[in-house]
Amino acid sequence: MTAELTSQSRRRFLQGVLVSLGAGLGNGFIGENAVAAALSYRVIPDGEPHQTKVLSNKQLVMLKRVCNTIIPATETAGAGDIGVHDFIDHHLYHCYDLNAHTRMRAILSVIETSSLRIYGQPFAQLNSEKQVIHLTRLETAAEPFSEQQRTDFKQLKALVCFGYYTSETGASHELVYQAYPGGFKGQIAYRGQAGFGSLAYY
Numbered sequence: 001m002t003a004e005l006t007s008q009s010r011r012r013f014l015q016g017v018l019v020s021l022g023a024g025l026g027n028g029f030i031g032e033n034a035v036a037a038a039l040s041y042r043v044i045p046d047g048e049p050h051q052t053k054v055l056s057n058k059q060l061v062m063l064k065r066v067c068n069t070i071i072p073a074t075e076t077a078g079a080g081d082i083g084v085h086d087f088i089d090h091h092l093y094h095c096y097d098l099n100a101h102t103r104m105r106a107i108l109s110v111i112e113t114s115s116l117r118i119y120g121q122p123f124a125q126l127n128s129e130k131q132v133i134h135l136t137r138l139e140t141a142a143e144p145f146s147e148q149q150r151t152d153f154k155q156l157k158a159l160v161c162f163g164y165y166t167s168e169t170g171a172s173h174e175l176v177y178q179a180y181p182g183g184f185k186g187q188i189a190y191r192g193q194a195g196f197g198s199l200a201y202y
Helices: 009-025 033-042 057-070 086-096 100-117 127-141 147-165 168-174
Strands: none
Touching: 009 057, 009 127, 057 100, 086 100, 086 127, 086 147, 100 127, 100 147, 100 168, 147 168
16 A cells, blocks of 8 residues: 555465455355356446446445555556446445345445544545555554454455456456466477377277
């Protein structure tokens, strides 16, 4: 959650992403149809009207700031800049039950109300340093946040990371995309050896 990630810190961050995704899988938060739903998502162009599904417009504005705090813009766009907040609304609607919807609305409400109580400002209006401090306190369950709120925030982070790294920007600009990880060998040199026969049929 820093503005400038070095190569080493980025590697540690990506390791954390995998742990978060693993936690999401373990909790059933990322279901088996999650990838299909992610692939069916269409990015909504700026200015194009659209109907929200689970979160309100006000919650989406705040979630965009949360996304950009978790994965900020560096040499590539931040998570909020590429619409991961809209993706999360789509994904919650198609992949998760009403209980998950309630928990995600609740954790966004906690971020907002605690920001108003501590800083006297909505989360979206805090400067980036205070936003990082605020979410770090939530991530570590520091006062005034609880362990359950920490757990729900971890699941929200898993959705942010899942949305970002299944996007074109995350998969092909932030990461190195390879259609065949490790490479594809289309030809194997023939050295005159005999092939294998299907001996079981004779």
